[in-house]
Amino acid sequence: MSKRGDIIELSKLPVAKFGLVYSEVLGWIDLGHAGGEDIRRTLAQMEAGEKGASDYYEVIYSQSMYKFRHAVGIGRHIRWSVRKGLSQQVKHSIVLAMMMRTGTQFESLQASLPFSWTTDSGYSAEDLVSDLLGFYRVVRPMNYFAQLRIVSKEDALKRWDHYGPIGNYKNKMFRPLLFPAPTAGNNAKPYFGSLPAFMTSITPYNSFSGGAVKVITNNGAHMNIGNAPMREYK
Numbered sequence: 001m002s003k004r005g006d007i008i009e010l011s012k013l014p015v016a017k018f019g020l021v022y023s024e025v026l027g028w029i030d031l032g033h034a035g036g037e038d039i040r041r042t043l044a045q046m047e048a049g050e051k052g053a054s055d056y057y058e059v060i061y062s063q064s065m066y067k068f069r070h071a072v073g074i075g076r077h078i079r080w081s082v083r084k085g086l087s088q089q090v091k092h093s094i095v096l097a098m099m100m101r102t103g104t105q106f107e108s109l110q111a112s113l114p115f116s117w118t119t120d121s122g123y124s125a126e127d128l129v130s131d132l133l134g135f136y137r138v139v140r141p142m143n144y145f146a147q148l149r150i151v152s153k154e155d156a157l158k159r160w161d162h163y164g165p166i167g168n169y170k171n172k173m174f175r176p177l178l179f180p181a182p183t184a185g186n187n188a189k190p191y192f193g194s195l196p197a198f199m200t201s202i203t204p205y206n207s208f209s210g211g212a213v214k215v216i217t218n219n220g221a222h223m224n225i226g227n228a229p230m231r232e233y234k
Helices: 037-050 087-113 126-139 155-164
Strands: 021-022 028-031 056-067 072-083 212-227
Touching: 021 155, 028 037, 028 056, 028 126, 037 056, 037 087, 037 126, 056 087, 087 126, 087 212
Parallel strands: none
Antiparallel strands: 021 028, 056 072, 072 212
């Protein structure tokens, strides 16, 4: 759940792992979602699987939310079996599809009862597009922030104060929801923009009839207790 106090100074952007900034290209960006740690974990599973003896290896992609200082978590995941020897391009396409499927399922979980009683995070305007930015930051590393036209903290705060908490605005697509700069007397309203070309260069995997990927589950649910392994219950 992003808060006004999460908005950071531009000087902190190069090293910040958490926080909130506003981009004139992507709208609000949650730097935690955009960090790409989920993508790194998934690619690491693939790298380990490629070194194994079996022709196929399992890959799990998951997203979780936590309470009580990370003592208890709950989330959604999918589990696919991937054939060894696929090209890097195909593997990136697979990871993108896993992230996009799970991301929407996880946002739906947050938007459902009883979680929606305590958080407005479900499909918050910044979440899915920040997930997508995190994917590209890992698989196609470059300084994306230089191209995203990040505004100053002062200007970001003006947007927040004009439009209100971003959790009030729902975005169920991997597209930017933009909040025009408020000016005196204008009737600025949020609107959907388009992704920049560098965030559309990879297509999510969808060739399940060829045998390269076998779906084990597309709608898994799990619980995390402390440092114990993820406990599946669906």
